[in-house]
Amino acid sequence: MITTTLADTVEETLGDPFDATNPHGFHALVDTAEGRRPFDAAPWHLPDGDPESVLHALRALHRRSPALAPAPPAGAPAATVVGASVGALDSALRITLRHLRSRHLYGAPASDLPALRTLLAGAYADLLLCDTLTTLAVRGTEPLPDRPGALAHAAEALAPRALQGAMDRLSVVMGSRFYIREGAHSSFQRLLYETQRALFGADRPVLDPEPVPLAALLAAPAVVGSADPVLLAAAPGLALTGSSRRVPQPGGAVQERLYEELVARYEAGTTFDHTRRPLPDRP
Amino acid sequence: MTTAALPTGAVDGQDAGAGAADGQRVTDGPADGRGPATGPAAGQDLPTRSVNAFTRRLRELTGPALPFGAEELAALDAADAFPTAACRALDEAGLPRSYVPAEHGGDLADFTVVLRLLRAVSRIDLTVAAAHGKTYLGAVSTWIAGDDEAARRLGGRIADGEVVSCALTERDHGSDLLSGEVTARPAPGGGWLLDGEKWLINNVTRAGLVTVLARTDEEGGPRGFSLFLVDKARLEPGTWTSLPKVPTYGIRGADISGISFDAAHLPEDALIGAVGQGVEIIVKALHITRTCCAAMSLGAGDHALRLAADFAATHHDAGPGDAPGSAHDAPLARQPHIRRELGEATAGLLLAEATGLIAVRSLHSLTGEMSVISAVAKAYVPAQVDALVARLLQLLGPHGLLGPGDPHGQFAKAERDHRIIGIFDGSSLVNRNALIEQFPRIARGYRKGRADAEALAEAASPHTAPRPFRPAGLSLLSTSGCSVLAGLPAAVEALRARAADEVPARSLAPLLSLAERLLDATDRLHEAMATVRFTPRAVPGEAFDLAERYELCFAAAGALHLWLHGTTTTAADTTWLRGCLVKALTDLGEPVTAAETDVLDELTDLLLDGPPGTFVSLLDHLEANAS
Incomplete structure (x- = not known):
């Protein structure tokens, strides 16, 4: 049973981030970051609860602003901040999809271009991968009993790179709109910047360079029972366990399935992670 | 202020230097301008000496309260303020004349020089480079399609400082x-x-x-x-x-x-x-400007890698409990995985440089192939630099590179600034799409071995004066394919012949083995490219993976061509080329042994062992009169 009550409370309190009149929304947050207005809304609080509930509540905050989100409580599992960053990737994906659906290129919606769909599907698969790794790590699951700590290692060393890589690829999809610090899509650049610092800032743990046994982890029953292994196997972030820096994107039927699922969740107004929490968003 | 720094301007004999022995640390136009370059090419040709003179002039302008002072540029960035003083200084140094072709009254006779000048500016500040260099994009359509009188008038105004x-x-x-x-x-x-x-x-x-x-x-x-x-x-x-x-x-x-x-x-x-004719002219103009964008990526990559290397060489990760002399009480750069990452980043930047050098020189000698080459250069070079900067940020950020270890926030600024290069003037996606649309012709040209060997040799000899650039030779589509890769089989054969003749024997064997694997991967890639079928607007996502692999093969082949034409058969340094091939083959997913990848650590030594403020560049490893 996934506990999302705390996260739902955060969502209800902070409201629709796409609402331009919302003092907790993307417009206001960009204006605050740019010094165009003070942050005049009530400060954000992280409710108390069990580690997994706190993770999802923190994710609800990070999907608005990693910089304004409070730190996890003392003693929270190390993967909590990384797991919270899944929220920022959720927003980045939502903003990108919103942009592509409203933009016409070469005579049709940009979202119809197969290459862009492929990149969106890849970012979504990375989100599912990082959600799975960090959620199980926060839960304290040990999928490989003979390799204790393997999952936590994957969540803390591989997931940050996978999340940032997905954000970076989405920035290319956004094109020049990513680079602008005002207007409808300007939250993208702010989320990217803040996530980068949340994951790799001077106060963050150094990434452990030891290899991550990712194939074994993804084949373990505890992981297979939590996420569709076919979708996880398509995540571009898996390439980070190898030495090649090329990041193959999903193709064929799995890519189509990922894209359809992504759009379905976008249109249904639910999170892209496995909780499928309802969101107040009206992009 | 004079125009002494210009390509046709001053010659400074202080840049003359001795030839480099195998593995010797060499630099391209030291950013600090304090010491002479020591590579085989230093001081041997006019462009190199002119570029070094320009670089020294930049150095004179880099200090507190000067136009290129780090603190001054950081303050302007924080205030979203235009770097007026720096751009004015470049005007006064005569840089605008480099944007005007010689036939229209300027100094532009060799795009290699433009690449090196803009790279030098980008090593200090990409905002300044992008702001100043834009004048070339503004003017290029007139250079290639305007009448002579209009071009002459425009050249005069640019030389006078018009933006x-x-x-x-x-x-x-x-x-x-x-x-x-x-x-x-x-x-x-x-x-x-x-x-x-x-x-x-x-x-x-x-x-x-x-x-x-x-x-x-x-x-x-x-x-x-x-x-x-x-x-x-x-x-x-x-x-x-x-x-x-x-x-x-x-x-x-x-x-x-x-x-x-x-x-x-x-x-x-x-x-x-x-x-x-507007679209046709602008597409051809973009073949030039997209190629020259490599200069800004290379400069930003130089800057970021230098900052990261200096940081890693001077910072320790010893915590309060670590005694002096303990394993943690050593510079980060001595930790094996950080050392390896720095070497990999160096190899990546050298591959990007090989691509950029071959591409700008191809404007002169392989003009009709620029629809392919410009797309490769604009897709690959910025993406490669973005990737290596991201890796360095993720590796060293938690150690402090995104905070107190980055005085004036220069690394963070370079990282933010450089992302624009992969977006403007056609994004990586746009350029890969342009490349994919030419797959059938490229694959056919490769299969038939259509390579212009003489023109390729000229493109791969950056210390020789190129033939004049003829805009009329630009073509919307390359009819012959791409000589850089179609010429790879001959290049590998030439390497094989050198290996057979070498004394002492076997020293080129490891290099030859890597080159043969590159050729094998390139053969298979072209077979796959020939099978891609698509209709307009429906380029399959999988084709983009082939395009990325094509770029890697191009970069590695470019490095091999440069090495073959820039080294003699005796005492040739293979270090940088082996590093490039290992990096490219690894990224292609081809087998590379652990022993072969050790060459990346040697590249780290090249990076770390030189004086502060210097950069690793292929130009210093290539001899002027080798082939």
Whole structure:
């Protein structure tokens, strides 16, 4: 049973981030970051609860602003901040999809271009991968009993790179709109910047360079029972366990399935992670 | 201030240096300008000495309260303020003359020199480079399609410091130029009336002259647009408006804005080329400018890698409990995985440099293939630099590189600034798409071995003067494919012959083995490229993976060509080339042994062992008269 009550409370309190009149929304947050207005809304609080509930509540905050989100409580599992960053990737994906659906290129919606769909599907698969790794790590699951700590290692060393890589690829999809610090899509650049610092800032743990046994982890029953292994196997972030820096994107039927699922969740107004929490968003 | 730093200007004998032995640390135009370059090419050719003189001039301007002072540039960035003093200093140093072809009164006779000059500026600040270099993009359409008199006049104005911009994109259409809504219609009594808005344009507010792409046929289409050189001073007041500066993620001080026209009257002679030729001219112009963008990526990559290396060499990760002399009480750069990452980043940057060098020189000798080569250069070089900067950030950020370990926030700024290079002038996606559309011709040319060996040799000899650039040789599509890769089998054969003749024996064997694997991977890649089928607008996502692999093969082949033409058979240093091939093969997913990858650590030594403020560059490893 996934506990999302705390996260739902955060969502209800902070409201629709796409609402331009919302003092907790993307417009206001960009204006605050740019010094165009003070942050005049009530400060954000992280409710108390069990580690997994706190993770999802923190994710609800990070999907608005990693910089304004409070730190996890003392003693929270190390993967909590990384797991919270899944929220920022959720927003980045939502903003990108919103942009592509409203933009016409070469005579049709940009979202119809197969290459862009492929990149969106890849970012979504990375989100599912990082959600799975960090959620199980926060839960304290040990999928490989003979390799204790393997999952936590994957969540803390591989997931940050996978999340940032997905954000970076989405920035290319956004094109020049990513680079602008005002207007409808300007939250993208702010989320990217803040996530980068949340994951790799001077106060963050150094990434452990030891290899991550990712194939074994993804084949373990505890992981297979939590996420569709076919979708996880398509995540571009898996390439980070190898030495090649090329990041193959999903193709064929799995890519189509990922894209359809992504759009379905976008249109249904639910999170892209496995909780499928309802969101107040009206992009 | 004089123009002594210009390519045709001063010769400074202090740059003359001895040849480098195998593995010796060499530098390209030291950013600090304090010491002579020591590579085999240093001081041997006029462009190198001129570039080094320019670099020294930049060094003189780099210090507290000077135009290129780190603190000053950081403050301007924080305030979104234009680097006026730095751009003025570049004007006074004569850099604008490098944007004007020699036949039109300027100094531009070799694009290699332009690459090196803009790279030198980008090593200090990418905002300045992007702001200043934009004048070339603004002018290039006139160079390739304007009449001689118009080109001569424009050359004179640029030499006098005029800023020229180029307005292609519009708010709702981005890279889709054929959807452009700015119109030019014949004016009663002659000339043209210009209407509409161009947006997200570099330098368009500062510029006195703007090249504008406008629809001249209501139906649009490839022949429905024309180019105009708009002289703002000649427009009626009230017929045009500058749009507000757009705040950007990086290059924050740059003038990124827009311009709106309202029945602005243009004289007849504002037209560049013929009516309806606008798209064709601009596509050809982009073959040049997309290629030259490599300069800014290489400079930003140099800067970021230097900052990261200096940080890793001087910072420890010893915590409160670590005693002096403990394993943690050592510079980060001595930790094996950090050492390896620095070496890999160096190899990546050398591959990018090989691509950039071959590409700019191909403008002269392989002009008809630029539709392929420019797409590769613009897709690969910025992406490679983005990737290596991201890896360094993720590796060293938690150690402090994103905070107190980065004085004036230079690394963070370089990281933010450089992201624009992969976006403007056609993104990596746009360029990969352009490459994929040429897959059938490229694959056919490769299968038939269509390589212009003489032109390729010239492209791969950066210390020799190239043949004059002929704009008429530009083509919308390469009919022959791509000589860089079609010439790979011959290059591997040449290496094989060298290996057979070498004394002592076997020293080239490891290199030959890597090159043969590259050739095998390239063969298989072209077979896969030949099977891709698609219709317009439906390029499959999988084809983009092939395009990325093509870029890697191109970069590695380019490195091999440069090595073959830039080294003699005796005492040839194979270190940097083995590093490049290992990196490319690894990224291609080809087998590479652990022993072979150790060469990346040797590249780290090249990076770390030199004096502070210097850079690793292929140019210093290539001999001027080797082949």
